[in-house]
Amino acid sequence: MAHTGAAKTASRNGSKSKSRRRPLDDEGIIPVLARAVREVESQAARGKVNAQNRTKFQVAALLVREERNRVKDDAEVSTQERAEVLKRLDGLAAIMAKTAAKDTSLIALLAPEAKVSEAAKRLRRDFLLASGAQLAPEELIIVDRVETPSPEAAKQVVPQSVRQAQLANPFMAPDFAAYAQSTGRAEGRLVNWELIEPLFRAFEQGSGGGAASMELPEPAGLSTPGGIELMPHQSSFVEAAKAGHRTFLLADEPGLGKTAQALMAAEVAEAFPLLVVVPNVVKTNWAREVEKWIPGRRATVVHGDGGELDAFSEVFIVNYDILDRHVGWLSKFDFRGMVVDEAHFIKNRESQRSKMVQAVAGTIRARLGHPLLVALTGTPLINQIEDFRMIWQFLGWIDDKKPLTELMAKLENTGLTPVDPGFFAEARRAVISMGIVRRRKEDVAGDIPARRIADIPVELDDEAGRSIRDAERALVERLMARYDRVVAARGTPTPTIDTDLVRLVCHSEIEESKQDDSSQNVFALVRTIGKAKALMAADYTAQLARNVGKVVFFAKHIDVLDVAYQHFVDKGFNPTQIRGDQTSQVRQDAIDRFTTDESVGVIVCSLTAAGVGVNLQAASNVVLAELSWTSAEQTQAIDRVHRIGQNVPVTAWRIVAAQTVDQRIAELIDQKSGLALRALDGDEEASTVEGTMQEAALGNLLIQALEARGEIRG
Structure with missing residues (x-):
């Protein structure tokens, strides 16, 4: 059990402070344990022991064991007193053994390796306090559900500087308000x-x-x-x-x-x-x-x-x-x-x-x-x-x-x-x-200029565009086949689209796609669309930079970032970039160059690496070459520019592949933002999209296909 050493110290301190007491006085830990053991024994005689008394039983067993070890090791305890205490502890152990024989499920709690719950730790603390023991500060505080992995699992370290600080200040002064709060008992009309x-x-x-x-x-x-x-x-x-x-x-x-x-x-x-x-x-x-x-x-x-x-x-x-x-x-x-x-x-x-x-x-x-x-x-x-x-x-x-x-x-x-x-x-x-x-x-912040989002549709007419449309058709056919199989298994087909089934089918497709590395899933499709748009998005950004000055270019996938960055180098924009494989210092240097160096016309940013905590307000134009799967990620990217200190209107240009799932994602992003509007800004009229963006996008495709074959939206 955790803190066993501290418990021995605490118990020992308690016994030293009362060194003149006789062991049979109604003091110390043994009378406290005796009352608990008798309560459990009484319930076991009537039937199954409840959870509260099971905890008492386990804590009593732990403390009997600790007290036995303490009195054996304490040189200040006389031979007569030691014999008397051990006799009383043996008596408690005998009662507990008989009790466990009546309710055999208690036997597992006697094992040294038995898991000790937070409730048991609190009860142990309370028993020790009731006995008059002087506990160390760390034993007064019981922390619930702290899931700290083992050092081996987490590869934990303790930096040398931390060791020095701990040696310089080995004692932390606890705030006992935490202990006072933890002892309160929940009650009231809503407790159940x-x-x-x-x-x-x-x-x-x-x-x-x-x-x-x-x-x-x-x-x-x-x-x-x-x-x-x-x-x-x-x-x-x-x-x-x-x-x-x-x-x-x-x-x-x-x-x-x-x-x-x-x-x-x-x-x-x-x-x-x-x-x-x-x-x-x-x-x-x-x-x-x-x-x-x-x-x-x-x-x-x-x-x-x-x-x-x-x-x-x-x-x-x-x-x-x-x-x-x-x-x-x-x-x-x-x-x-x-x-x-x-x-x-x-x-x-x-x-x-x-x-x-x-x-x-x-x-x-x-x-x-x-x-x-x-x-x-x-x-x-x-x-x-x-x-x-x-x-x-x-x-x-x-x-x-x-x-x-x-x-x-x-x-x-x-x-x-x-x-x-x-x-x-x-x-x-x-x-x-x-x-x-x-x-x-x-x-x-009325002095922050307005922002707007403008979509720039691009047509994918080449071989890549045809491949994307073929992949999208295959995806829709797979979704429809899943849907039809479930409807057929029910045996009660109806002309009305079952929107709950649509969500279930799309959720299953997404979960399978996460385990599937093939080019047939929705994640691979969206990535392919991003690659097909990459050069067009970079070229649009270059034109924009020539006309308005510095521009922030955002994309999600490495291959899109690579294509764009090389394009800006070739066009003489002296670009810099923020990517996930950089150190913090390299990223900061990139931001500083973009902010202070007039020769740097474009910064190429990963949506995930640069979408948070980065100030890029040296620009007022943002190009989103790829669409995010969350409205929050899009908002975060735009707000790297639209923030305190910006003094001109901000425009975010979304590059959207027309006639593909990309266009549907663009439409859904604005609906998805309705969740925050409703929950945080109190806008009860804001529409929202259920589930993830991926599920919503697939659901949109499936419903459209079902409507095309004559089924009616419910």
């Missing part, structure tokens, strides 16, 4: 209701209208330690942190300066050391932002195994990709706050990055109770409302099953249940008040 799904529905429906933004104080001082003025909307956020609010989902539209707000919130909350988890591409930029906004704070960037890390810094910047190597020491370090940039990166609960973030955040919350936790993302919803789940869990608003104490109290205060009229609107307001902050550019 399933609430997570209703909370999601409240946002999906846009219930009550209005933007999803908590009430913020009036902006106060705009100055910063770096001598740069905040904008009023940024100052309001900082004032909320200054007033004591500690958890935020800062979902301002991209380009409204979320980085500055997070750093200034940490400054006023004195949340240092501060841990910042970011995409790899923006690590260097975050270090620059620290120097810009809070120059009195020293930042360190964690690379690789952390050999260059300065553990005596106040801001620690680490990227998602190496968290598994560092999660061990990060979970134990004395962080007072944590910022997760581009927090939609953790939306998949099964992903390694999400598990690592939750593990570190869980230990910080457990240790401090009310640390500063900030999730930054202008696009928190990618495909579905459930994308909120892991962000809310990081912030400590919910766990995997229910709202936690503070949010539950707010829901209780509404006086409503999910079946009552008005619950969804009130529940949405309750969640928003936990710390959702969402501002749109048009509302808070």
Whole structure:
């Protein structure tokens, strides 16, 4: 069991502080264990032992074992006292053996290797406290569901600088507010209701209208330690942190300066050391932002195994990709706050990055109770409302099953249940008040010029175009065959299109495509379309650059980026580029060249590598050579240019292959953005697309084909 050594120390400390007591006094751990063992024995005599008493049984067995080892090893215990204590422990062990004989399922709990639940760890702590033992600070805090992998599995490291910092400050002062909170018992009208799904529905429906933004104080001082003025909307956020609010989902539209707000919130909350988890591409930029906004704070960037890390810094910047190597020491370090940039990166609960973030955040919350936790993302919803789940869990608003104490109290205060009229609107307001902050550019930054998206259709008339159309027809025929097989198996064909079956067929096709490397699936088709458009998109970009100046060129696939980059070199545009295989420093150098070197006319960017945390406002025109599978990715790309500091209108030119699935994707992207409009901006009229973009695009193709053969849309 974890912390066994600490338990022995704690028990020993407890016995030393009462060294004059006689072993048979009603003190110490044995009377506590005796009461627990008798309760379990009594229930076993009546039948099966329930979960609560099973936990008591296991904890009693653990502590009997620990106390036996302690009294045998304690040189200060007299021979007579040792014999007396061991006799009493033997008596408890005998009762437990008889109890296990009555309910044989208890036998497994006696094994030393039996898994110890979080509930058992808490009960063990409570038993020791009841016995009068003096526990070490780390034993007072029990962290739920921290999924820290073994060092072997995660290849964890402890940088030398961290070891030096730990030696310099071996003790961390815990905030016992966390312990006080953990001992509270859930009660109230809603305790037995399933609430997570209703909370999601409240946002999906846009219930009550209005933007999803908590009430913020009036902006106060705009100055910063770096001598740069905040904008009023940024100052309001900082004032909320200054007033004591500690958890935020800062979902301002991209380009409204979320980085500055997070750093200034940490400054006023004195949340240092501060841990910042970011995409790899923006690590260097975050270090620059620290120097810009809070120059009195020293930042360190964690690379690789952390050999260059300065553990005596106040801001620690680490990227998602190496968290598994560092999660061990990060979970134990004395962080007072944590910022997760581009927090939609953790939306998949099964992903390694999400598990690592939750593990570190869980230990910080457990240790401090009310640390500063900030999730930054202008696009928190990618495909579905459930994308909120892991962000809310990081912030400590919910766990995997229910709202936690503070949010539950707010829901209780509404006086409503999910079946009552008005619950969804009130529940949405309750969640928003936990710390959702969402501002749109048009509302808070009127000086940012407008932006528009213009489609440039291109015709694929050559052999590549014919091949693409043939592949698309084959894909549609395969979808129709799947659909027809299911309808035939039902034995009840109807002239009405079954839209649920359409979604199921398209979902199956997508899942199979993920495992299929052939050229027949939708992913390969879209990639082929991108390659066919590459030279035309690059040529259009070159013409644009000649007329308007600097242009940002975005594409998704490496072969498209390669074709475009070489085209710009041949045309004399002295291009630079941002790609996924570059180091952070090389990326930053590319951005600096594009920003300051007038001879650089084009920057070629990967949608995934440059779509977040990059400032490219030296340009006002963006070319999207390939369409993304999410509206959020498109928005992020455009907002590398359309952001605070831009002083001319921004235009994004989408290169769309006419008469192909590419055109349907372009049409769906704008519909997909309706999810954020409904959930975050309170637009109840916004239309949305169910499922992923891939499923929606395939569903569109299949329904169109079914209608062409005479079936009717339901």
